């Protein structure tokens with residue numbers, strides 16, 4: 001017998017069915033990710049009903065595979081964690097019902113986890129977290145700056161007023177005829193083009209940590225539309241470089257400003273767009289010159305996965321946060337208060 005705490009964590013908020021076994025909140029014993037991207041590609045985005053169906057098809061085998069790869073059985077597991085929200089409600093419910101069934105059948109504690117808390121805690125699986133810190137969340141559904149003075153304390157100091165940054169990437173990619181999800185394609189192209197377009201940088205009011213990307217997205221779409229009407233040749237790589245430079249400049253500028261205003265020297269970046277090469281490069285440069293320690297999970301932990309949910313769940317487990325069998329999905333779950341409201 002050892003003293004380790006093993007959490008089985010389930011994530012099904014969007015288009016990845018993922019189950020992981022996490023030891024002591026920072027060691028990945030297994031992390032199985034069943035991606036639906038191939039299936040959603042033909043629709044140019046995630047179709048909620050199709051996503052739910054794939055989760056139903058994949059959840060049981062994914063749980064079995066996660067246990068097998070971790071060389072454990074359900075008897076070894078101390079608690080079951082699951083993403084409660086935010087996300088697609090039908091997709092969330094598949095993971096929640098599977099987690100509830102396991103918790104009930106094996107008489108284990110059930111821990112509800114906020115998806116964004118999971119993205120932040122992905123950092124604990126690789127290099128740890130040192131408080132106070134600022135977290136920059138950049139995903140397909142979220143763009144947020146969060147101040148954390150300690151574990152499980154989340155203060156949202158800025159958020160997008162319209163599109164999430166990943167959403168803007170996907171829409172611009174679609175206008176260029178690139179496959180879903182478009183972010184990685186734009187990222188690749190951006191490394192080969194020139195910044196020829198002079199797209200806007202939207203800073204909003206002085207000292208605001210909010211973001212707005214819909215104006216930039218419209219500027220790109222309008223520019224392409226005008227060029228097509230005039231039969232001008234469009235160099236996709238130049239569009240990608242100009243768009244990405246605008247996004248990166250604002251994200252980096254606001255994140256560093258937030259670190260200075262809140263007097264913290266640790267910046268954590270999380271979510272699917274955190275794997276963007278332009279963002280990573282600029283952040284490392286600027287953070288070095290401002291003496292800010294930069295923590296970004298490796299690419300496989302930036303996109304949705306069960307391991308990050310297990311990492312966050314460990315601290316909820318230590319704080320006696322538990323759900324009962326009435327646990328329901330919440331597509332608009334509030335990050336600042338979810339711990340108190342359980």
Ligand code: KG4
Nearest residue numbers: 139140141166181183187272273276303304
């Ligand atoms: O965090 P995530 O896997 O799912 C959500 O919770 O939303 O993020 C997915 C988003 C998509 O919009 C995708 O295009 C974007 O992350 N993304 C990227 C890159 N890799 C994924 N965006 C820009 N550059 C990338 N390298």
Ligand code: ZN
Nearest residue numbers: 139271272304
């Ligand atoms: Zn996510």
